[in-house]
Amino acid sequence: MHEPAPLFSSEEYRGRVSRLQDGLKTAQMDGLLLTTPADIFYVTGFLTRFWESPARPWFVLIPATGDPVAIIPAIGAALMGQGWVKDIRTWDAPDPVDDGVSLLADAIFEAIPTNGALGVPMGLETHLRMPMADYRRIVDRIKPRRIMDATAIVQRVREIKSDAEIAKIKTTCAIADRVFARVPEFASCGRPLDQVFRDFQIALLQEGADWVSYVAGGAGQDGYGDVISPATARPLAKGDILMLDTGAVRDGYFCDFDRNYSIGAPSSTVQRVQDALYSATDLALETLRPGMTAADLYNTLTNALRSAGLTPGGGRFGHGLGITLTEWPSLTAKDTTPLREGMVLTLEPGAEVSAGKFLVHEENIVLRANGPELLSKRAPKDLPRIA
Template structure:
């Protein structure tokens, strides 16, 4: 796998995203999109920078309803933007707390051809602003005849549908993680601590070509972990444990997100039963995830299989989500989500079962929706748990 040759996109990839955005702007009655978050700026111009870890200097990209996008960025970022496909760059000397690009943003929005008097911004569903709310209020207050409205629906309409080039990057992230998952029974042994296992796993991801590893979870307990969100402990894994490892590893900005479970020594009959029940429900979910059905339909099929018709179908909250430049993206695979699945959507299918109080079995695979059967991007986990001795 030639990872170095796989970084970046051709300019036509970004040009196509702008064209699609502009078609949607007409439907949403917008004169432009104002983007401030790392993910959305990267989506439209391709820049990769760790400088966003600093909150001192905001960055902006304005995508007009017609014409080319422009970048409004602190002077320190000009050189990197000049290497992208963006031609128009406006910058200011920063830090400048009295005006961190506010006047430049107001001027650029004011100069847009005005048809609807509305510009979309990252105000809503699963989005985050890359500037202080007080700065947004200042921009809104200085604009005359232009309303800043929520652009989340439009942004997710774009980003939920991945291009083949985006899917390729997700597949590379999946492959990097998958290679390490396969090695776990060879380098993990009874008595190793969660912290030690995680450290070794992270090192192997890095050696395999991971761009970044924002999420890596390692949890264990007798019969199954009691929770799957906390950090690693110094607890040694022991006979009878279920070891759970989950990673959101990235390649060139795009995430994988899936887990694997390992039987440590002997398993109880209850754990074997729960493993089989979740695996079977997972198979139903993978088969159900086809173009034209809703995300809620996929949830319902798995929930019925897990509950055998007797339990609350929505007790799990959700059993999966979209994937891309974020670890979790819309849609949510939950009963009430009526998003219709379309070719190009990448989904993590994620059934879970608390089979005894405080004992969880959770499986996760990743698929891309096609015109036919969903295509697995991960290598399907075996029905029988891999064993650590």
């Protein structure tokens, strides 16, 4: 009774691992080493905020055939044991003498033939969450086994979301939808922005977020200067545009979208940018189809803004979304990743209102065979006004 319900069936996880193994075989790799919270959660269901502590490395090794092996600090054994992975090997971490290196090397010896290759994600948008000195020890220890870049294998699998995953993201988006509707309750004229940020997080928890991994935004006359700074104590003032953006989390799945509010009536300049961003997003929602690339979608958004006489700005124009706040691909001119059915993406066009002042819109979608399906509730066409 009240045992933790697994987030997904064992079949879901087995399907994920099997697709990764197909990728390994095609690329002639004999195993895959995963070290990050998202990659390990993806294949095992191991979900914990304990990753916030940088003290300990965690490893999952997926052989080209057979079940994953979790090589983890002993403190995680009980939680990992609740999931479908049965081969769990532990050590008392952190260990200044041997922090899991021998255990990991032994698992690699078992899984990978002497002339074989171990895949490690090492490309764009990845990092290895373990000490570099220990990684070099592993590389030396397992020779003549080779290391190969497994970034594409992991990304091509993780980027296509199952129906069960899409349902999770939709649930998190609905939490944020409800909170964005409540923003006028706590974001009144005169209220300091840092208090608005706190109230925004409180509302997200009240509406069902397990935790709030990301909140950003800005407020300023006729637009905001940047979208990653912490809030200051400056009170909201008439003529401000307030933007709030969140990556809330429920069951390990993120939403990531923003909403804009006008404190009092927006200026005609802001109104013009608002309309153009809204129309650009509409155009993307109408025309996006599987087979287009990330750059194609970026160009759709950029060209729409340029046609409206605006200067696009504010960062990339969207990205993947799922078990981290942002996933590949990036909606930029240089990213030629094909957009495929089942991808969950953000559409995030931004434009300059004046020098150094921006407006940024954002929606979350899943790409279906016949086009995008919104996961967030479409933002209102007119900027909501706050008294």
